[in-house]
Amino acid sequence: MSIDTKKFPDGFVWGVATSSYQIEGAADADGRTASIWDTFCRTPGKVAGGDTGDRACEHYYRYPDDVRLLADLGIKHYRFSVAWPRIFPEKGKLNRKGLDFYRALLQELKKYGIQPLVTVYHWDLPQWVQDEGGWTNRKTVDYYLEYAGALFAEFGHDVPMWNTHNEPWCAAVLGYGIGVHAPGHTDWREALVSAHHILLSHGLAIRAYREMGLSGRIGMTLNLDYNDPASDRPEDLAAQQRHDGYLNRWFLDPLFKGDYPQDMKEWYLPHIGSFDFVKPGDLDAIGEAGDFLGINYYTRAIVKEGNGHPLLKADYELPEGSEVTDMGWEVHPESLYRLLKRLQQQYTSLPIYITENGAATADRLIEGKVDDRDRIRYVKAHLEQAQRFIAEGGNLQGYYLWSFLDNFEWAFGYEKRFGMVYVDYETQARTPKASAYWYKDVVRANRIVD
Numbered sequence: 001m002s003i004d005t006k007k008f009p010d011g012f013v014w015g016v017a018t019s020s021y022q023i024e025g026a027a028d029a030d031g032r033t034a035s036i037w038d039t040f041c042r043t044p045g046k047v048a049g050g051d052t053g054d055r056a057c058e059h060y061y062r063y064p065d066d067v068r069l070l071a072d073l074g075i076k077h078y079r080f081s082v083a084w085p086r087i088f089p090e091k092g093k094l095n096r097k098g099l100d101f102y103r104a105l106l107q108e109l110k111k112y113g114i115q116p117l118v119t120v121y122h123w124d125l126p127q128w129v130q131d132e133g134g135w136t137n138r139k140t141v142d143y144y145l146e147y148a149g150a151l152f153a154e155f156g157h158d159v160p161m162w163n164t165h166n167e168p169w170c171a172a173v174l175g176y177g178i179g180v181h182a183p184g185h186t187d188w189r190e191a192l193v194s195a196h197h198i199l200l201s202h203g204l205a206i207r208a209y210r211e212m213g214l215s216g217r218i219g220m221t222l223n224l225d226y227n228d229p230a231s232d233r234p235e236d237l238a239a240q241q242r243h244d245g246y247l248n249r250w251f252l253d254p255l256f257k258g259d260y261p262q263d264m265k266e267w268y269l270p271h272i273g274s275f276d277f278v279k280p281g282d283l284d285a286i287g288e289a290g291d292f293l294g295i296n297y298y299t300r301a302i303v304k305e306g307n308g309h310p311l312l313k314a315d316y317e318l319p320e321g322s323e324v325t326d327m328g329w330e331v332h333p334e335s336l337y338r339l340l341k342r343l344q345q346q347y348t349s350l351p352i353y354i355t356e357n358g359a360a361t362a363d364r365l366i367e368g369k370v371d372d373r374d375r376i377r378y379v380k381a382h383l384e385q386a387q388r389f390i391a392e393g394g395n396l397q398g399y400y401l402w403s404f405l406d407n408f409e410w411a412f413g414y415e416k417r418f419g420m421v422y423v424d425y426e427t428q429a430r431t432p433k434a435s436a437y438w439y440k441d442v443v444r445a446n447r448i449v450d
């Protein structure tokens with residue numbers, strides 16, 4: 001009997017992912033108030049082309065058609081996030097109409113047998129929370145728990161899988177440290193305080209979820225890379241270690257090893273004054289065991305000593321002739337395999353889900369078709385590495401392609417297209433790209449197809 005080596009294990013989860021602010025639009029509908037991204041988009045110079053999420057993909061109004069399209073494309077698992085300002089548009093005020101939208105979306109998904117993975121927080125913090133300091137304010141942990149608790153109470157029995165947070169590094173570091181994401185602050189202490197509060201809210205949300213006796217699974221999604229030093233020089237090796245500490249270990253270590261990495265605490269201390277925001281019991285809470293680890297992987301980093309990154313004293317290199325996506329990110333599938341191996345060897349035996357992977361490509365709609373063969377090549381190469389990990393016994397249980405639809409790509413506005421479905425933002429017409437049909441075949445066959 002021949003073994004089909006390209007087959008994924010039975011039950012492997014094949015999905016696609018989106019997030020609320022990137023697709024929903026309907027910024028003022030049914031009681032929603034502003035998020036930090038609505039404010040940020042209105043700050044001149046922050047988002048390419050002055051784009052906003054006001055309309056985005058109008059998914060809030062078009063969700064029945066969008067869910068039917070998911071079903072037509074053979075998708076059985078869908079990861080989406082909830083917009084916090086729809087649920088708590090004001091302090092202490094639960095908005096029934098906001099919940100109704102997600103109830104209707106979940107019902108629609110159920111109609112087609114599509115399983116949801118719900119992300120509680122994918123960056124659209126209510127502006128009223130930011131007005132009290134946002135993630136730098138420890139009180140935001142309580143606001144988050146009130147919000148997450150409302151979602152668990154309302155949807156806990158209908159949602160089998162929850163992501164507490166998407167990419168805390170981005171929310172904290174890009175938002176409060178580098179300032180290229182909302183709320184646009186540039187203060188390293190704020191970034192680390194925010195990261196801590198996000199991690200704390202994650203651990204406490206797991207506890208709350210367990211206390212409610214819900215039977216689904218809950219975890220967190222981190223954006224991780226694999227990184228290499230630019231040379232064997234001790235200075236470059238040290239810079240690589242700092243980069244790794246900043247992006248990967250600062251989040252993985254407290255989740256799985258009980259504390260922030262010592263080398264990074266020492267490196268950061270002069271920049272932030274103290275770690276007085278870490279209170280007794282916090283690290284225990286952060287280490288609360290989840291049911292899975294979600295990872296978003298796009299690229300690797302090659303690091304050397306330099307002044308490009310002022311906090312890290314690091315610079316980044318792109319090897320001559322390397323293939324890059326439309327984001328300028330190096331295509332390096334093997335680093336997905338290396339990352340998965342590392343996670344398993346150094347951090348966790350929990351099931352891992354790739355909750356995002358995909359490529360921005362310069363897609364053109366020509367005579368009703370989009371031939372995005374570069375995206376297909378990208379995804380295929382990454383799936384091969386995922387499969388290599390599984391073949392060696394790796395506990396990888398699912399893959400969610402980023403993204404279902406072209407959408408609002410944060411500071412890049414609508415310039416970058418990640419979707420397997422092309423969106424004409426004027427007419428809102430959806431056109432599945434070649435990758436959507438290819439992915440449909442992959443999902444149906446449970447194997448990588450040509």
Ligand code: IFM
Nearest residue numbers: 019167296356402409418
């Ligand atoms: O669009 C984002 C998503 O919101 C979070 N992960 C990375 C994607 C591509 O940049």
